[in-house]
Amino acid sequence: MTAVERFLLPRNSLLWLIMAQGLAIAPLLLELPVWLTAVWAMVLWWRLQEFRGHWPMPGGWVKALLVIVCVAGLLLSFGGLLGLEPMVALLVSALLLKQLEMQRRKDALVLVYLTFFLIGVQFLFSQDLLASVYGVVCVWCAISALLSMNQPTGHQRPWRSFRLAGRLVLHTVPLMILLFLIMPRIGSLWSVPNPSKSAKTGVSDSMSPGDFSSLSRSGGVAFRVSFEGEVPPQDQLYWRGLVFSDFDGRSWRQAQPFDYQAKPYDRKAKSYDRREVAGYGSMVDWQDSYQQPWRDLVEGRGQPVNYSIIMEASHQPWLYSLMLPETFEDSRQFGFARDFRLVRSEPVHQRLQYQVSSRLDYTLEADPLPPWRLRRELQLPKGFNPRTRETAEQWHRESGSDLAYIDRVLGHYRDYFFYTLEPPALGQNTVDEFLWQTQQGFCEHFASSFVVLMRAAGIPARVVAGYQGGEYNPLDNYVVVHQYDAHAWSEVWLPGRGWVRIDPTAAVAPERVQQSLGNLQAGLVEGVMTLGRYRQIPVIARLRMQWDAANYRWHKAVIGFDRSAQGDLLDNLLGGVSPLKMVLVVIVGGGVLVALMTLHLWWLTRPERKSPALRYYTQFEQLLGRRGWVRKDGETAGDFCSRILAGTVDTTVGVSTAVLSTTALSAARLPTTRLSTTRLSTTTLPTARLSTTTLPTARLSTTTLPTARLEASPKLSGVAGEALGDSADSAHIPAGQHKLASAVTQFTRMFEGHLYGGETVVPAQWDEALRQVKQALKQTER
Numbered sequence: 001m002t003a004v005e006r007f008l009l010p011r012n013s014l015l016w017l018i019m020a021q022g023l024a025i026a027p028l029l030l031e032l033p034v035w036l037t038a039v040w041a042m043v044l045w046w047r048l049q050e051f052r053g054h055w056p057m058p059g060g061w062v063k064a065l066l067v068i069v070c071v072a073g074l075l076l077s078f079g080g081l082l083g084l085e086p087m088v089a090l091l092v093s094a095l096l097l098k099q100l101e102m103q104r105r106k107d108a109l110v111l112v113y114l115t116f117f118l119i120g121v122q123f124l125f126s127q128d129l130l131a132s133v134y135g136v137v138c139v140w141c142a143i144s145a146l147l148s149m150n151q152p153t154g155h156q157r158p159w160r161s162f163r164l165a166g167r168l169v170l171h172t173v174p175l176m177i178l179l180f181l182i183m184p185r186i187g188s189l190w191s192v193p194n195p196s197k198s199a200k201t202g203v204s205d206s207m208s209p210g211d212f213s214s215l216s217r218s219g220g221v222a223f224r225v226s227f228e229g230e231v232p233p234q235d236q237l238y239w240r241g242l243v244f245s246d247f248d249g250r251s252w253r254q255a256q257p258f259d260y261q262a263k264p265y266d267r268k269a270k271s272y273d274r275r276e277v278a279g280y281g282s283m284v285d286w287q288d289s290y291q292q293p294w295r296d297l298v299e300g301r302g303q304p305v306n307y308s309i310i311m312e313a314s315h316q317p318w319l320y321s322l323m324l325p326e327t328f329e330d331s332r333q334f335g336f337a338r339d340f341r342l343v344r345s346e347p348v349h350q351r352l353q354y355q356v357s358s359r360l361d362y363t364l365e366a367d368p369l370p371p372w373r374l375r376r377e378l379q380l381p382k383g384f385n386p387r388t389r390e391t392a393e394q395w396h397r398e399s400g401s402d403l404a405y406i407d408r409v410l411g412h413y414r415d416y417f418f419y420t421l422e423p424p425a426l427g428q429n430t431v432d433e434f435l436w437q438t439q440q441g442f443c444e445h446f447a448s449s450f451v452v453l454m455r456a457a458g459i460p461a462r463v464v465a466g467y468q469g470g471e472y473n474p475l476d477n478y479v480v481v482h483q484y485d486a487h488a489w490s491e492v493w494l495p496g497r498g499w500v501r502i503d504p505t506a507a508v509a510p511e512r513v514q515q516s517l518g519n520l521q522a523g524l525v526e527g528v529m530t531l532g533r534y535r536q537i538p539v540i541a542r543l544r545m546q547w548d549a550a551n552y553r554w555h556k557a558v559i560g561f562d563r564s565a566q567g568d569l570l571d572n573l574l575g576g577v578s579p580l581k582m583v584l585v586v587i588v589g590g591g592v593l594v595a596l597m598t599l600h601l602w603w604l605t606r607p608e609r610k611s612p613a614l615r616y617y618t619q620f621e622q623l624l625g626r627r628g629w630v631r632k633d634g635e636t637a638g639d640f641c642s643r644i645l646a647g648t649v650d651t652t653v654g655v656s657t658a659v660l661s662t663t664a665l666s667a668a669r670l671p672t673t674r675l676s677t678t679r680l681s682t683t684t685l686p687t688a689r690l691s692t693t694t695l696p697t698a699r700l701s702t703t704t705l706p707t708a709r710l711e712a713s714p715k716l717s718g719v720a721g722e723a724l725g726d727s728a729d730s731a732h733i734p735a736g737q738h739k740l741a742s743a744v745t746q747f748t749r750m751f752e753g754h755l756y757g758g759e760t761v762v763p764a765q766w767d768e769a770l771r772q773v774k775q776a777l778k779q780t781e782r
Contacts, residue, residue: 047100128551209445219530222483228307234513238322238487239466288332310555320467385429386429386432388432392452409450471516637751
């Protein structure tokens with residue numbers, strides 16, 4: 001490679017670089033502003049036109065204009081450069097602008113390294129199986145671009161770089177697996193918080209009319225659950241996430257920590273009043289050395305249900321579980337909140353896997369609530385929903401008991417209300433308008449209005465938000481809970497029974513709690529381009545389940561391979577983890593893998609094993625090479641033999657090379673052409689004394705014997721040898737040269753007959769032919 005070639009960028013590498021960058025940028029454009037797609041298309045078109053020679057490289061004013069457009073777009077789209085998405089957009093913009101001025105090899109190297117970094121940025125937004133496979137393809141193309149820069153003639157074989165890059169990627173897979181298994185588990189790049197994703201998290205920390213119905217249009221996965229044993233019935237899968245106790249007339253919010261604390265808890269006290277224990281302790285039990293006293297207010301019955309949850313990133317601190325969670329992850333990052341739900345010490349910014357054990361039959365705070373708790377769970381804002389208040393008081397008096405009143409309210413829902421994903425908008429008095437006017441709604445409408453009816457009648461009640469049900473996948477015995485499974489229900493407090501779950505949605509649409517919403521209304525909750533929309537087709541339904549099962553295994557085995565899973569695996573394989581063992585594994589395992597990769601590379605590049613005939617012919621060439629007869633590149637065995645025959649006769653003897661060759665060819669009776677005037681002259685035929693004008697019709701080969709194709713007529717060598725013998729006798733050729741010509745002719749005839757005619761030649765015949773050539777060479781040396 002010349003100095004100029006090392007400086008310039010090969011044309012074929014430009015196409016590979018454009019392809020690698022396009023693949024790396026494409027998935028990010030789905031998360032970034034639309035104007036970046038327009039800038040990318042413009043840059044791509046300009047570079048292709050420059051590649052074809054139609055346009056020059058952009059001038060300074062074009063580059064300056066693009067810089068202004070990108071900066072203005074970033075500021076208008078994000079309002080600044082602080083944040084994950086603005087920084088990713090800035091990186092993509094810089095990459096595109098740099099591509100416009102790329103001409104030298106060093107510029108291309110910078111772009112390739114930035115492309116590698118951009119491939120890693122993809123995993124900030126998705127880490128599923130498809131994204132991982134796509135990332136490998138991007139790396140493959142980026143390596144191809146890097147290799148093509150060192151192949152100036154790569155345009156002649158454009159796929160050579162791609163194949164070589166594929167082999168390099170395959171060689172690194174074993175070492176990558178080893179490092180994945182033994183390297184310490186640290187925070188990954190994609191665990192960076194991404195607040196802009198909050199719109200896709202599902203349940204938020206407040207609830208207003210229309211929140212859940214809009215969420216039902218999202219088909220993303222909220223979490224997956226695998227059970228130890230049988231999966232509970234669909235109508236028992238209530239995934240508790242949040243509890244709302246504060247109502248302002250339109251929206252519901254969580255209770256604050258001080259709402260649960262009456263006075264500080266004295267750990268040294270030997271006894272306390274059970275009615276006041278609800279106000280003792282912290283809002284969250286973080287599994288410290290002692291248990292919060294309010295945990296004695298719950299009692300689980302029946303057999304526990306053990307399950308494992310793989311939760312997608314929600315960017316919120318609350319987790320989901322079935323009621324009543326008794327045991328969960330043994331970590332101080334996980335806690336049990338005062339309103340009996342699971343929380344985490346920090347938001348879930350990346351996929352999280354945790355274990356839970358719950359009891360579906362339970363009693364929750366059966367003792368009478370203290371006055372301050374009653375005030376909290378009966379609170380209603382003044383001036384809102386007057387008709388609902390009056391009706392609730394009247395119905396409660398007429399019913400005579402709390403249970404009879406609850407049944408009457410549920411009957412009212414059952415008789416007059418409709419379940420819909422598109423409820424009408426509500427005004428200021430949302431509950432009044434819903435109960436007595438529209439009477440169409442989603443789960444949040446039913447839960448909110450039911451709790452207001454209970455509180456207005458003097459029954460403590462609250463709203464619980466989370467998910468209900470899920471889609472069962474029989475391939476791996478797990479349940480997939482989607483965002484459209486988001487649900488809200490009610491809890492009422494009854495004397496002697498505590499908090500009891502009541503779902504008014506089940507009274508209106510019982511099929512909603514018996515099946516997944518995706519199975520009931522796939523056309524509304526699933527996108528047009530998703531497989532879930534066409535789940536009624538058996539083939540698509542089976543394909544969809546298989547793909548989701550593959551994603552589940554990927555999340556469980558790879559993405560969920562945390563420090564705990566790594567420790568368990570290494571304990572089983574190594575019988576315990578220690579620094580010495582880890583060092584030995586790295587040295588021995590890495591050494592073995594490197595040795596295997598080296599062996600494989602040697603095996604791919606090893607010289608091909610020659611056949612016996614070729615090995616003997618190689619010895620034949622080596623013998624003649626010592627006398628100066630070297631076979632030329634592309635020269636056949638017959639041509640090589642003819643050239644040797646032409647050179648074995650000394651012109652001082654009086655016999656011309658051309659005459660000898662003419663005699664041999666005449667004896668072989670080959671098809672001939674007219675002799676060129678440049679091939680025979682009066683100076684080369686002193687004995688025959690011929691002139692160029694006396695042989696106009698002579699029919700000889702154009703290039704005489706050296707260019708005759710012996711492989712076309714394997715018998716040529718033998719005939720030529722006989723002709724050579726006759727001419728030698730008449731022209732008094734030296735015996736040594738005559739014997740050498742005969743030995744060379746005989747060996748060539750035997751080689752061509754074996755190679756092209758399929759004649760069988762035993763090693764003894766090869767040895768004998770080589771021996772005659774050696775003897776003939778020795779005689780000519782004398």
